[in-house]
Amino acid sequence: MHVQYILEIIGTGLFAVSGSLAANEKSKPDWFGVTFIGFITSIGGGSLRDILLGAYPLNWIKDINFLYAVLTGILLASIFYKSFLKLRKSFFIFETLGIAMFTIIGCEKAMSYGVNPMIAAIMGMFSAVMGGVLRDVLTNEIPVIFRKEIYATACLAGAFLYLALDYLCVERNLNLLLAMSFIFVIRIIAVKYNISLPKFRKEDVLNEKIKI
Amino acid sequence: MHVQYILEIIGTGLFAVSGSLAANEKSKPDWFGVTFIGFITSIGGGSLRDILLGAYPLNWIKDINFLYAVLTGILLASIFYKSFLKLRKSFFIFETLGIAMFTIIGCEKAMSYGVNPMIAAIMGMFSAVMGGVLRDVLTNEIPVIFRKEIYATACLAGAFLYLALDYLCVERNLNLLLAMSFIFVIRIIAVKYNISLPKFRKEDVLNEKIKI
Amino acid sequence: MHVQYILEIIGTGLFAVSGSLAANEKSKPDWFGVTFIGFITSIGGGSLRDILLGAYPLNWIKDINFLYAVLTGILLASIFYKSFLKLRKSFFIFETLGIAMFTIIGCEKAMSYGVNPMIAAIMGMFSAVMGGVLRDVLTNEIPVIFRKEIYATACLAGAFLYLALDYLCVERNLNLLLAMSFIFVIRIIAVKYNISLPKFRKEDVLNEKIKI
Numbered sequence: 001m002h003v004q005y006i007l008e009i010i011g012t013g014l015f016a017v018s019g020s021l022a023a024n025e026k027s028k029p030d031w032f033g034v035t036f037i038g039f040i041t042s043i044g045g046g047s048l049r050d051i052l053l054g055a056y057p058l059n060w061i062k063d064i065n066f067l068y069a070v071l072t073g074i075l076l077a078s079i080f081y082k083s084f085l086k087l088r089k090s091f092f093i094f095e096t097l098g099i100a101m102f103t104i105i106g107c108e109k110a111m112s113y114g115v116n117p118m119i120a121a122i123m124g125m126f127s128a129v130m131g132g133v134l135r136d137v138l139t140n141e142i143p144v145i146f147r148k149e150i151y152a153t154a155c156l157a158g159a160f161l162y163l164a165l166d167y168l169c170v171e172r173n174l175n176l177l178l179a180m181s182f183i184f185v186i187r188i189i190a191v192k193y194n195i196s197l198p199k200f201r202k203e204d205v206l207n208e209k210i211k212i
Numbered sequence: 213m214h215v216q217y218i219l220e221i222i223g224t225g226l227f228a229v230s231g232s233l234a235a236n237e238k239s240k241p242d243w244f245g246v247t248f249i250g251f252i253t254s255i256g257g258g259s260l261r262d263i264l265l266g267a268y269p270l271n272w273i274k275d276i277n278f279l280y281a282v283l284t285g286i287l288l289a290s291i292f293y294k295s296f297l298k299l300r301k302s303f304f305i306f307e308t309l310g311i312a313m314f315t316i317i318g319c320e321k322a323m324s325y326g327v328n329p330m331i332a333a334i335m336g337m338f339s340a341v342m343g344g345v346l347r348d349v350l351t352n353e354i355p356v357i358f359r360k361e362i363y364a365t366a367c368l369a370g371a372f373l374y375l376a377l378d379y380l381c382v383e384r385n386l387n388l389l390l391a392m393s394f395i396f397v398i399r400i401i402a403v404k405y406n407i408s409l410p411k412f413r414k415e416d417v418l419n420e421k422i423k424i
Numbered sequence: 425m426h427v428q429y430i431l432e433i434i435g436t437g438l439f440a441v442s443g444s445l446a447a448n449e450k451s452k453p454d455w456f457g458v459t460f461i462g463f464i465t466s467i468g469g470g471s472l473r474d475i476l477l478g479a480y481p482l483n484w485i486k487d488i489n490f491l492y493a494v495l496t497g498i499l500l501a502s503i504f505y506k507s508f509l510k511l512r513k514s515f516f517i518f519e520t521l522g523i524a525m526f527t528i529i530g531c532e533k534a535m536s537y538g539v540n541p542m543i544a545a546i547m548g549m550f551s552a553v554m555g556g557v558l559r560d561v562l563t564n565e566i567p568v569i570f571r572k573e574i575y576a577t578a579c580l581a582g583a584f585l586y587l588a589l590d591y592l593c594v595e596r597n598l599n600l601l602l603a604m605s606f607i608f609v610i611r612i613i614a615v616k617y618n619i620s621l622p623k624f625r626k627e628d629v630l631n632e633k634i635k636i
Contacts, residue, residue, distance in 0.1 A: 033358040052485065053485065054266075054482075061331055115485055116491075119485055133562070137562065142564050143562060197456050198454060241570045244570075245569070266478075269537075350567060351566065352565065
């Protein structure tokens with residue numbers, strides 16, 4: 001089997017783990033709720049990308065292994081719940097790898113449909129973040145990408161790096177490695193040093209501070 | 213005309229009745245709001261299923277009778293509002309029949325697109341519950357399937373029963389009857405005896421109780 | 425270039441301006457959040473219409489100018505933020521023109537897919553209002569169309585007028601002008617005189633008043 005395929009399946013399982021952990025923290029739903037939300041979190045981003053591109057059939061519909069990966073992820077999240085919470089730091093690193101991979105794979109898939117590179121970068125970012133957006137909408141929260149924004153911006157930046165290097169004829173596997181590392185490093189640094197993008201309107205923020 | 217078609221049209225109308233009653237209870241919107249939410253509740257689940265499958269054109273877009281059924285349902289909900297509220301119990305039974313029917317029809321439709329039976333069962337469940345999920349997202353509520361969870365789980369179980377009996381070559385009409393009755397009975401019993409699925413994490417629930 | 429195409433691009437940019445202003449008022453997100461929400465607001469309605477119709481590829485995916493229009497709109501909203509807020513009245517007029525145009529163009533596009541005129545009118549209305557609905561769902565608010573309802577109803581009414589005049593063989597450009605003016609005038613009057621549709625259940629509203 002192809003390495004990329006195996007990585008995609010593993011990434012889907014990782015997303016299911018983090019989706020079900022997040023679902024459980026928020027509203028303590030039952031098994032069905034956690035499974036449903038974990039499922040949507042894992043396959044939501046890629047599905048939205050494919051629906052927007054008209055790229056039928058969707059991955060998880062044509063290949064049952066994606067569903068198995070999701071169910072395995074949720075089962076592992078249930079069994080090793082406490083360990084996952086303890087190993088949150090290590091888990092965060094795996095999840096960031098998953099996000100980086102989904103971005104670049106999504107970007108590549110969009111390019112194969114002949115879209116403009118800017119659109120392909122957006123599609124890559126959508127693949128990585130829209131599952132989480134759907135999860136947050138379903139659990140009635142403001143999507144996390146509007147709060148921890150560097151997450152989605154890192155995906156966009158990495159997708160653009162990938163496209164630039166591809167344009168410069170960098171070999172594909174090297175390019176994948178470079179662009180994924182780029183996303184990975186930006187996100188880790190942003191979280192470690194609590195870096196965020198500037199607000200849209202600085203004065204408003206200042207005014208608010210003065211009011212308080 | 214085919215019996216199944218007539219049942220589908222009636223089921224769509226029933227969903228519009230329950231969608232508009234639910235919309236009105238929640239936020240007392242005006243006529244437009246109730247009609248819009250009733251419409252999304254009725255056609256949302258089947259539309260999502262067809263978009264995921266790439267099954268174009270969507271039912272309600274190709275066949276205007278679905279729209280007439282929705283509008284009739286909303287009109288009836290307005291005229292017989294008090295009667296519907298009084299007859300809530302009888303109405304609940306009709307609605308459960310509608311849910312059971314949508315599940316099995318959705319599952320069959322997905323199978324006709326050659327998907328894996330597990331995916332077909334998910335598609336059947338989506339057909340029955342996603343209209344309600346969209347209604348709840350639009351009215352800014354936690355989707356009811358995360359609270360009254362046995363609802364969606366019953367749909368999944370019924371879809372699996374249908375697929376199992378189909379695999380065992382049970383005659384289609386008998387199978388439809390058996391699987392729909394199964395969903396119907398599970399839901400009625402679950403509501404009557406207030407049965408719900410176990411929580412994802414039991415200890416957390418216990419801890420919370422101790423804290424309080 | 426075709427006049428309609430230029431108008432569509434301008435309309436998309438206007439939607440991005442109003443989307444990013446609305447996003448900023450609500451939750452003071454950062455640059456990424458405002459851009460993301462402005463983008464969804466502009467292209468959400470048309471994308472949903474095209475996904476429902478199966479009209480691939482989506483406009484903004486096949487034609488990069490839509491993305492440029494969105495980004496220009498967001499940039500202008502940032503630079504001329506205070507002017508836009510001061511000129512809110514004039515801006516409201518441009519936005520209403522945009523809504524009217526999106527409705528009729530959406531309705532025409534649906535007709536070109538051979539759907540029933542009632543479905544085409546719904547698709548026209550979806551094109552104009554669903555971007556705003558998605559924006560409100562993402563920012564965790566009750567969609568504005570359930571509160572300022574005359575907005576969507578005006579779109580529906582204008583779409584029906586367009587279809588009626590088209591049926592009566594009124595020349596297309598004249599028809600576009602008439603139907604768009606109709607939507608424009610209804611919305612302006614409704615906002616000026618604070619007109620809204622009747623509530624779905626009058627007695628309930630009365631009871632509530634008595635209770636208070």
